[in-house]
Amino acid sequence: MSRPDLNLLVTLDVLIAEGSVAKAARRLKLSPSAMSRALARLREVTGDPLLVRAGRGLVPTPRAIELGTDVGRLVKEAEAVLRPAERLDLKRLTRSFTLRNSDGFVENFGPSLLARVAEEAPGVQLRFVPKPDKDSAPMREGSVDLETGVIGGSTGPEVRAQALFRDRFVGVVRSGHPLCDGKITAARFAAGRHILISRRGLDRGPIDDALELAGLTRTIATVVGGFAEALALARGSDLKTIQAKPSACTGPAFLARSEGSGLLPGSARQNRNGRTRAEPDSHPASLR
Structure with a gap:
């Protein structure tokens, strides 16, 4: 019995990941015709079409999906075995x-x-x-x-x-906002109209969950996809928003982004510029 061509494992891993012969060919730096021939060999070896046409694209067969996890693991293990042992320079x-x-x-x-x-x-x-x-x-x-x-x-x-x-949320309003005058409370923060930051377009977030525990709700006037957009809107209106301030960020770059008044239900205090700030429970940011 002839030994299988183990290079086909790499080809199958990339084909399943890309779902496209052309994209897989580019990733492996092969010509589309060479990748098509490799797919034909894989179909012959496995006895399964692996990728079938659906509309204008290709989708994996149940057998390909089943093989995907094992193939990916085998490829990574092979790469680890063949990796040079010398220290990286x-x-x-x-x-x-x-x-x-x-x-x-x-x-x-x-x-x-x-x-x-x-x-x-x-x-x-x-x-x-x-x-x-x-x-x-x-x-x-x-x-x-x-x-x-x-x-x-x-x-x-x-x-x-x-x-x-760990990220800490900091509330932001424009300079001279009525919220800057007087004692900051959760009720005063919740009142008025707010800017919600949601990359997925959701209509509520963790701040709303925290307010709900205190028996409060807020009115979301608009939803934006990022902090920069929220800051621009808050700077030119009476809307309130929330910014994530990583605890590691203490330099001018962050201070420039968060210029204005910040507050949240929690331990509010005055900073040296007379702006009110409060920081709630933090969220861990991770590297992966």
Whole structure:
């Protein structure tokens, strides 16, 4: 009995991940015709079509889905076995890393991160891409090398995570807002009209859950997808919003973003500029 071509495992892993012969060919740096021939060989070996046409695209068969998990694991284990044992020399490393980050990461951490990379690994390029959701699929598929943000329920067990810091929410209103005068209470915060930040377009968030526990609700006037949009709207109106302030962010970059008055139900206090601020329970931000 002839031994199987183990290179087909890599081909099958990429075909299942991409769901496209053309995309898989680009990822493996092969011609589309070569990838089509490889798919034909896989179909012959497995006795299954693996990918079938649905509309204008291809979808995996039940057998392909069944094979997907095992094939991905085998490919990663093979890569680990063949990885060089010598210590990595960062000075000589030439590679591009893709980082998937939430709104605010680049302006707060980008300069110091790039400076350290330039010093320790000058041949490394960092590519920052936006993070529209908490889905860990890009990590599993290998299109993203590193991701930062709050870990969601969809995070797969194969994704390694490490805690970096804890986010603290800071309320923001424009300078001179009526809320800046007098004692800040949960009821005063909840009153009026609010800006909700939701990348998925939801109509409530963790702040609403916290207010509900206190028997309060707030009126959402508008929903936006990011902190920068919310700040722009709050700066030019009487609307209130919430900004995430990582505990690690204490420099001018963050202070410039959060200029204005901030408050939340909780331990409100006056800062040196006379602005009221309160910080609620924090949320862990992680690197994975």
